[in-house]
Amino acid sequence: MSQQNDTAIKSGSGLFWRATLALCIGSYIIFANLYLTQPLLPMLAQEFDVSALEAGWSFTVSTLMLGLSLLVYGPLSDAIGRRGLMILSIGGTALITLLLSQSHDYTTLLILRGLQGFLMGGLPAIAIAYMGDEYSKKALMIAVGVYISGNTLGGISGRLIGGFVGDWLGWSAAFEVMTLLSVVGLVLFALLLPPSRRFKAKLLHPIAMGRDLAGHLRNPLLLAAYLIGGFNFFIFINQYSYITFVLSDAPYNLPASLLGMLFLTYLSGTLGSAFSGKIAQHMPQPMVIALGICVLICGSLVTLLPSLIGIIAGFLLNSFGFFLAHSSASGWVSRAAPHARASANSLYLVFYYLGASSGGFYLDPFWQWAGWSGVVAGSIIVLGITLSLSLWLLLQDKRHLQAQPA
CATH class of the missing domain: 1.20.1250.20 (MFS general substrate transporter like domains)
Structure with missing residues (x-):
């Protein structure tokens, strides 16, 4: 050894x-x-x-x-x-x-x-x-x-x-x-x-692997975290896709080079990831997840301001809030999985990337209905669901702590 x-x-x-x-x-x-x-x-x-x-x-x-x-x-x-x-x-x-x-x-x-x-x-x-x-x-x-x-x-x-x-x-x-x-x-x-x-x-051992994955999916605490991570990314990453069409059209008429610059707003997400661990030292992880989602909702609303500065500010908030919630949800999975933590984390990433790949299909009817305002409206609906799930996790966390012997 x-x-x-x-x-x-x-x-x-x-x-x-x-x-x-x-x-x-x-x-x-x-x-x-x-x-x-x-x-x-x-x-x-x-x-x-x-x-x-x-x-x-x-x-x-x-x-x-x-x-x-x-x-x-x-x-x-x-x-x-x-x-x-x-x-x-x-x-x-x-x-x-x-x-x-x-x-x-x-x-x-x-x-x-x-x-x-x-x-x-x-x-x-x-x-x-x-x-x-x-x-x-x-x-x-x-x-x-x-x-x-x-x-x-x-x-x-x-x-x-x-x-x-x-x-x-x-x-x-x-x-x-x-x-x-x-x-x-x-x-x-x-x-x-x-x-x-x-x-x-x-x-x-495919059978054992399948058994572990099925067990994770039957665990309501893990499933809630999977849905939070997947649906948050479902909205966050696909907002970037639709905003490129807004900014490439009048009145902004931005070329592809400047559209690429918009993704520098991701850098605020680095701060969000870094702060998640520090904030979690002072409040429960589900509350940190909820805080991140609230920032993401606020950022989405800020993008409705009719100016390029407003859109950039909104996406800076979105990125910070998303990565704050994502880092905390990922950490929650590692904590809540009673066994086979590697497969539990892999399953979180599966939900995460499946969310990214399917969000455009959900947001497109909203885009066709009302353009960017429709995309924001569709986003708020889903983020309201993930916020509710994070508050449910917070409630379960409090019950678990109260059930522990003093």
Whole structure:
């Protein structure tokens, strides 16, 4: 046992920074590819003569397949190893991006984006498991925070690249630039990530896995957290898709490059994530979730102000509130799961990405009915439900504390 501990990657060591940098690069590439199309939606709608909802499918089909793939990659990596699957995930993502740049019809583009979404899931499903195998406990706590920042930076960069390159050279050039960036990231990832030294293969047990997942879904506390995370993302991420159509039209008439800049509002979400742990030291986690949802509701209402500054301010509030609630809900899942915590967290991410992929279908009738005001109205309805669920969790939490012996 002591020998195994000696092989663990220690925080602050050269190996720690090498491995963590590799995982951040991999995360950056995956999420940059995932979000590349969001600022391009008006351009894709015009190029392929499709509606706003249909243009949004280029994003939602990827998130749908990514969410579903998480149920596959985790158990598969337990059986055959982590590193090779992560390299395959990044390499496959890069190859599909190159093929996307050559798409001549929208059906082909959607099929490729769906396949790409499934390939993308390999890295986020496995990266933290790799850290859990190879890092010491102290190093793991530090590395996870750094790794999540790679997710955020990848999402922002993908949107900025899509916006600026798309505006300058066209949508297909945005995919070509992303291909080049992905290949460079793949090479760096493969060179930097140390081989697994502490991994122990496990047999696949589909029946036991299914039993664990079914048990989580029957747990009302976990199910409430899954619905909160999924439906909050259902609204939050798809608001960004519809606001691109608002801002690309009169009176704003923003080009794709400036549409991409809107996604810098995600940076306030980094603060929301950071504050969630500190706030949770002073109030119950369900109350922090409720607080985040209330901020998200307020931000949505602020976007109704008829000015670009109002819209930006609203999305800054949205991002802060969403990530405050998301971080707290994710932490609640780890706390509330009585067993099989890894599969409980995986199921949370499945709901999370399924929410992202389906929110556009729900919001589109509201968009057709009343434009952006309709989108906000539809958003408030769903956020009212998630707020109610968070308050129900708070009530259950208080009952649990009162039932404990003094």
